[in-house]
Amino acid sequence: MTVLAFERVSYRYPGADRLALDDLSLTIGEGEFCVLAGLSASGKSTLLGAACGIVPRLHGGEFAGRVTVGGLDTRDHGPGAVAAVAGVLFQDPETQTVMSTVRAELAFPLENRGWNGAAIARGVEEAALALGIEDLLERATHELSGGELQRVALGAALVGRPRVVLLDEPTSQLDPVAGDELIWLLRRLNEEWGMAVVLAEHRLERCLAAADRVIALDEGRVVCDADPAGFLGWAKTYAPLLQTPAARLAAAVGIEPAPVGVKRTRAALRERGLLPPRAAVDGGDTAARRPRRSERRAASTGAALELRGAWFEWPDGRATLRGVDLVLRPGERVALMGRNGAGKSTLLRCAAGLAKLTRGRIACSGRAALLLQHPADYLLADRVGDEVSAAGLATAGLSALADRHPHDLSGGERQRLALAVVLDAPEPPAVVLLDEPTRGMDRSAREELGRQVRELAAAGAAVLVTTHDPELVATCAERVLLMAEGRLIADAPPADVLGGGWYFATETARVLGGAGGALLPEEGAALCDVAQRSSLAMTGERNLNPEPAAGAEARA
């Protein structure tokens, strides 16, 4: 039974010169788990907006065709009526909370539908338990972190048990743990409640294994509609940027078709004798320990940024930083990871002077340039060219866009412009601090960011990036800090921190079980090659000197 249907839908935003949706037709069946794939501006968000009725109702523009959700035609029924059938979660949770407390936020949709008090209380409780936000129920929504807010907004979308739930990059602000949990929670709700899921996501490696179907969009058109394995086969030829790291690893070692997910890729590698031996899980020497006085003195010499015993406490007594010791050297590329609410953003704000430490010491050898989570906040002029100097614009590679309005730029371009704004000063910054820079970025934009980070470090700046994206860390960091409860709990090279982890690990590392510290598909493929050669050599050796046991093994 169809729960969502697009019939020859075309849509153009007001003032836009090209169609955001171009003669698009598709149907989503009851209980399907469907992933929308595509690069930035391919039409994923517009499709979700049209599915819940806010496109074109709130945005205006030219609309043609028909969208029906649970039998309701969006031309005849507004988003309020469609909301009874479709739960919606968009990218930015800050715009999706309307009540003061979490409990009120979850109860709000049910109250609007006229549920009675007992049913509302039960619905709120169940949604909170399902999403693991029961501890947040009495908290004020404005006090929550981005990740917590995202889960609350998802709770509000699910609390009325809709027939279909539409999600636009719901994991973009979540840490790897919460992101994975969210995908599997959606899968469970999909299986148990029979709720259809339509999920737009850039990090396909997170959700492909849970999906029944993948729809790839390009310039507002459906260019692939297949099961996950079929999609990966298509992506290898037609859209390499949409390939998952595991698929790239499989392709690099010649496995066809690409298996879906970590488990199947690992099984395929094992079957072909390509799986290198797992790394011994001893944790390595990754723990961040307080250095001795002599070490501290040595480290401090020439440090770009130094924090000693840094504490940040709120007036209500909560501590977000608890005695952090950190030294960044010029030219160092450091990634700061950790769960939502661990204190990463606070550390960056203190380092840049936006927040004052309540205890401890902070020293910076020069200017600290901080790029916060919303790049658009930096852009106030009406022209790109008026935001930064011509030299800054050229360095950012945006000279050709000088006459455009900053808000008309793509996400990646806006990020580059905002970075150019904070870097645009006579003296270069000693430290560059980037807070969650990959939010909503597709792979090409993330690769571009990685290149910029390397260039900044090569120019002598220490770069500290907070991120939930292990793939970005693997491509651009040379040191990883892991933070929890306001403390640094690990400080080591990426291979040591991300190689053996479950959550804070790249997909390649998860496939290979941390073997050889390989984090990227190319490194993994090289390792598999070595494993294959050594396996062949051993087989050859056995064939030259057959032993009874080897013969028995061969027979087996």
Place this chain on the structure above:
Amino acid sequence: MRYRAATSPLHATRASVAVAWSAALAGLALVFDHPLVTAAVLLAATAAGTLAGVRGELRTAARVGLLLALMFAVINPFVARLGLTVLLRLGELPPFGQIDITLEATIYGVVQGLRILALVVAVAVYFAAVDPDRVLRLFRRAGFRSALTVTLATRLVPVLVHDGRRLADAQRCRPRPSGRLALVRAVSSSALDRAVDVAATLELRGYGTAWRARGVPEPWSRHDVAFAASAAALAGLAATALATGLFAWHAYPTIELAAGVPEITVAAAIAVVALLPFAERRGVAR
């Protein structure tokens, strides 16, 4: 400026009454430009905010109000040419032309500035002490779709304040800060986008649909009664003053201000009537 949960008579009052009381107080500052009414509203709003335990929020709002008031007080003498008592002749000053600073224009600027300040503080008391969630529910029951605009205004101010803070932080990170004016321009130009976002979320949560919420009737508390009576009395005082032509004043060409016993009495009554409900502290915990 954000709602702050506290235990006060105003916090304990039902949303409909709290809205009516706040509207009556702010309405007085809007309707009358007589300095005595302005002073009474400013006094009442400041005392109400203090008694409601939202002094911090009020202080933040007052800073904005003072800035606006100062702007008005400074600009008016330069642009108004109606006063007769010249204090200072500045001669030809492009682009204004011949500039004479008059006593009337100066006083009028100060009075209007204070009026803006009184209005900002009265509105701040509403935003800081009246629970927006309850206001949201109130309008859903009362008017559904047509109430969306009112509700939007209730939600939008805290959202814009939050945006303003975020933008200010971003501007502090710029090596070349853009200045306050650019910041205000950015926040105000994003207001429409934010209004669309908030409206979209409200609709997507089913707000304004045809279902009527089944609320349990809530008995009127002593605070509901007190604030309702206060709001009615404020409205009554305003209506009487309007009908009798009380609080007449004009600044130009020369200042004429009615400030006799009736005006002083009614202005004092406005402040007392607005603050009386705060005298009852029993039953403020919800």
